[in-house]
Amino acid sequence: MGMVKDEARKIIDNLPEQATWDDLMYQFYIKKKIAASLTAAEDGNLISHEEVKKRLMME
Known part of the structure; x- marks a missing residue:
């Protein structure tokens, strides 16, 4: 059986x-978001804490 079904x-x-x-649906949404975040982190698509603070302060 497929991993998604499991x-x-x-x-x-x-x-x-x-x-x-x-x-x-909320649980599925959270699972999907966590999986996407882990994939992004593995791919190196990260933003430093300092960069996030800087971006938030600009708004």
């Missing part, structure tokens, strides 16, 4: 019985 089943299995569709 991960989706794990998320579903860990949700409480009273979980809503919104709860499920």
